[in-house]
Amino acid sequence: MARPADPHARFALTSAARAEFVKRGIRGARIEDITAACGLSKGAFYLHFDSKEALFRDVVTALTGELERLTEERIRLVEGLFRDLARSRSRLSAADQAERVERVFCLEVEADERLLELFWDNRDVIEVLISGCQGTEFEGQFWRMVDREVHRVGHNMECLQGLGACRPDVPPELFGSLLVGAYVVVAKQLGKAKAKPDLAAWARSLHRLIHEGASPGHLTHAAPAEGLKAAGGVAARPLRRSGGAIRRNPARSSPRNRS
Amino acid sequence: MARPADPHARFALTSAARAEFVKRGIRGARIEDITAACGLSKGAFYLHFDSKEALFRDVVTALTGELERLTEERIRLVEGLFRDLARSRSRLSAADQAERVERVFCLEVEADERLLELFWDNRDVIEVLISGCQGTEFEGQFWRMVDREVHRVGHNMECLQGLGACRPDVPPELFGSLLVGAYVVVAKQLGKAKAKPDLAAWARSLHRLIHEGASPGHLTHAAPAEGLKAAGGVAARPLRRSGGAIRRNPARSSPRNRS
DNA sequence: CTCGTTCATGACCCGGCGGTCATTGACCTG
DNA sequence: CAGGTCAATGACCGCCGGGTCATGAACGAG
CATH class of the missing domain: 1.10.10.60 (Homeodomain-like)
Structure with missing residues (x-):
């Protein structure tokens, strides 16, 4: 009353x-x-x-729930595309196959953009999960998520290897460590960032870099892989319409702190 | 007495x-x-x-000292090579230049191998620096080191860009986040690892992957970069005699824990 | 206005741990 | 063996912070 x-x-x-x-x-x-x-x-x-931990549990549950939603969505989309590709592999023209593979990359990039938005909105919670939860029930939760992601990315790359859309001489988990590691570093940096960086551009650049490599001359090799039976298009201009993805605001993409 | x-x-x-x-x-x-x-x-x-912190300070000082020694050594070697390259840029044949650039990659990989050995020997300390030092003087020390490394790698890549040995359309710090991020992830994984993984193979694979990219067809493009004036050799077989670097023991390279 | 209910307060209790120090006894010297 | 030194012990102190609860006050109903 x-x-x-x-x-x-x-x-x-x-x-x-x-x-x-x-x-x-x-x-x-x-x-x-x-x-x-x-x-x-x-x-x-x-x-x-009931306690500090209970409060933080509420906060963290909201984050992990959203995270899980995003991940399920991305897996649903990508796996669908993979099944589609596997089923119709022999029937599709090389160009069509290449186009589908490129769609996988786009999906991943777009999903990563959403992921980074979530990181930004919850950068304080992430900071705590990384560095501030020793001795609580949340200890290790962040790195378990990292392991899961490394595994997921590895699985994806394994599928792409099977389709000849990814070099087969690299252990899949290495892709995972590479990609996820970069995300860990930015996630941590976001915690100290003053202004919100251009996360979408960052994600696009990153995927493109991993795909094409650091060596120059990536614009010229249209040489085919043997797996995809002369697909070719994947290497050329792979991500999105891609135009100014890389090298848009180079300084902002990974904010530094302290001198 | x-x-x-x-x-x-x-x-x-x-x-x-x-x-x-x-x-x-x-x-x-x-x-x-x-x-x-x-x-x-x-x-x-x-x-x-005098206290828990004092004990840990001793331990951490030993580690950071060794780390600094390794880093200074690697910078000395790489910078020397860069100065050498910059000085004699016009006089050197394209093949010679490419050979020097490849030496930079080799130096980096070898330095990283030593770094990973140090990580392995001090994986417990690293674990503590990452997750277990909230509220002590060591808080944030790990991530400051990460930032420094991101910056160092970025600087290196910037130099390579200037020499035309690295694609110029990627913000240098992105290379840093990518490479260092992968190291962060393994460093954390080492803390849980039962057996020592083949760290040297891992480092070689990683550098090679970043250099050449994930797309297939990396074996075929011998196309030149404009910066190096038709150097070409960098892209071909870049790291070491490289032979079985990638895909030697794929499962062991990044140890997983839990099911 | 009165009364009952629920919110809100902060003094208090208590367990845990960092740090101290009087006491013990192992070991060396002569 | 006696005397002296000093490593080692662990009971003790004091603080800190999580959690409780008697008390008070704000508010709505009648």
């Missing part, structure tokens, strides 16, 4: 807690600091949450 | 502390657990160290 609870309290506590977790980690954060930051008392905290 | 100190105590304490730090982080580790693990009392700890 009486005394309606402050409707902003829960949100205020969550925000303050996130900031405090970033600063001191989950174990290092003091509940009194969190409540003081939003003008409440320690007791008020326990009206809304 | 009397009662000589146990000569093994310091080492035993350090070892036990490292294990405990990995398990619980620096703040989470209890001094009594450390001393109990080597059959000593809490007081004994303070005979040898």
Whole structure:
């Protein structure tokens, strides 16, 4: 009947807690600091949450849920395309096959763009998952996700190898470590970034670089792979209409901090 | 005069502390657990160290010192080669230039092999620096090193771009994030690894992959870059005599843990 | 206005751990 | 063997911070 609870309290506590977790980690954060930051008392905290960990669990669950959604979606799309390719492999012209393979790359890039947006919106939580959750139930969760992703990327590349759309002399997991590693580094950098970098351009550049390699002369080799039986198009201009993907705002793409 | 100190105590304490730090982080580790693990009392700890942090500082200083030595050595060698190249750029034949550029890659790979050995020997310390030092003076140290490395690699690639030995349409720092990111991921994986993976093969494969890209057909393009004035050789068989670098023991190269 | 309900407070309790120090006894010297 | 030194011990102290709960006050219903 009486005394309606402050409707902003829960949100205020969550925000303050996130900031405090970033600063001191989950174990290092003091509940009194969190409540003081939003003008409440320690007791008020326990009206809304059972513990620091419970609060963070809420936050992290929202993130992982969204993450899982994105991942399922991307797997659904890519696997569909792979099945499609495998089924009609003999019937499709080389050019058609190449076009489908390119669609895989586009899907991956687009999915990664969405992923990076999510990273940006939750960069504080990610920071905590990476560096600030020792001794809690969340310890290791980030790196388990990393392992999963390394594996997923590896699986994808294995499929592409089977289709002759990817060099077969590289262990698939190496692609995973490479790609995911880059994402780990930016994810960590986002935590310190002042302004939001152009994440989409970054993702496009990255995929293109991995695909084509660092050596110059990538614009000239239209030579076919043996696996795809003279597909050719994959190597040429692979990602999107791709135009200015790489080398759009070079400085902004990976923000540095400190001198 | 009397009662000589146990000569093994310091080492035993350090070892036990490292294990405990990995398990619980620096703040989470209890001094009594450390001393109990080597059959000593809490007081004994303070005979040898001022605090947990002081102990870990010793350990970490040894590692960073070695790291710095390796890095200085690699910079000295690579910069020397770059100066050499820049000075004699017009006088050298295209083939000679390409040969020098390839030497840069070899140097980098060899330096990375030594780096990975160091990672392996100190995988416990690295684990702590990554995940277990929140709230201590070591917080962020790992990621500062990562940033430095990203920058260093970026600088290298910038030099190579200037020489036409690296595609110029990629922001240099992107190479850094890519390469260093992969190292971060393995460094973390080493912490959980049961057996020592073939780190040298891994480093060779990685550099080669970044250089040549994932697309098939990398064996065929001998097309020249404009910067190096028809150098060509860089793209062909770039790293070492390279033979079986990639695809030697594919499963072992990036150890997985858990199912 | 009165009363009951729920929110909110912060003093308090308590367990855990870093760090200390009086005491013990192992070991060396003479 | 006696005396002296110093490594080693572990009981103890004090602080810190998570969690509780008696108390008070804000609010709505009647």
